[in-house]
Amino acid sequence: MIQKLISNIQKTNAPIVVGLDPMLGYIPEHIQKKAYAEFGETLEGAAEAVWQYNKEIVDCTYDLIPAVKPQIAMYEQFGIEGLKAYKKTVDYCKEKGLVVIGDVKRGDIGSTSAAYAVGHLGKVQVGSRTYAAFDEDFATVNPYLGTDGIKPFLDVCRQEKKGIFILVKTSNPSSGEFQDQLIDGKPLYELVGEHVAKWGEECMGDTYSYVGAVVGATYPEMGKVLRKIMPKSFILVPGYGAQGGKGKDLVHFFNEDGLGAIVNSSRGIIAAYKQEKYAKFGAEHFGEASRAAVEDMAADIAQALESR
């Protein structure tokens, strides 16, 4: 899958991930109305609205982007119906040739992590049969439990040739509360980055590892340091757009080969029609607004990389 991610990035010339974080507040009224007319104002109705919203955004952007990142919490809030919409979204994006990063942020004791890894990236055994339940290409993983929590994911990744992105330095304002704490003079995020590099050596593709890291666009100086600590890992960089990250903040997340980073924007793309800049599209044409926002994001990143 790391090879597919690289070839999709090269094909589109855009190291971009569209974050499919479909909160109801972003879904245009006409989509919600139609879903509620069919299923009522129910969890099923909400899930239908989510699915129709995602489908249009994907249809309008899939040829411009290498990957999507559905954030499972936005689906889970609608219970089983929401999870069905999540799975439908995963399958549809894969059909469109996109790499799917399941933003599930899992990690637990070894036996429990093994079940998460099987459910999201591997195959579960049922009697004599096996099933790929969610079947994303990558998953995000929380490293707080240490190697025990990571190893089951590495085992499944090796079997399935899939990958993970491990949280190293997150984009949120209070990420430093724990992640920046010094341990023998070194911040915890650097220590985690060193582990990512080590775990990554056990899961190498041709040029990059299947084991990547998450580092927020909101911490560019830390990104620069972490890029050097994990030279063979792709960095998933959230925080562009709605959280304030800009193209110029991102240049040091990339390697000299122009690869090594993939930048996520969720609200900035999927709710672009609500921004003044794209208001001319109107809620009816929200998918086209998302397409314009993807084009602008790709141009912003390309320009920043050219001028470095």
Ligand SMILES: O=C(O)c1cc(=O)[nH]c(=O)n1[C@@H]1O[C@H](COP(=O)(O)O)[C@@H](O)[C@H]1O
């Ligand atoms: O793992 C992530 O994707 C993630 C890590 C992080 O440090 N910060 C972060 O914002 N994210 C996710 O990236 C997305 C950012 O959304 P926007 O701020 O709307 O672009 C959300 O799905 C977050 O859950």
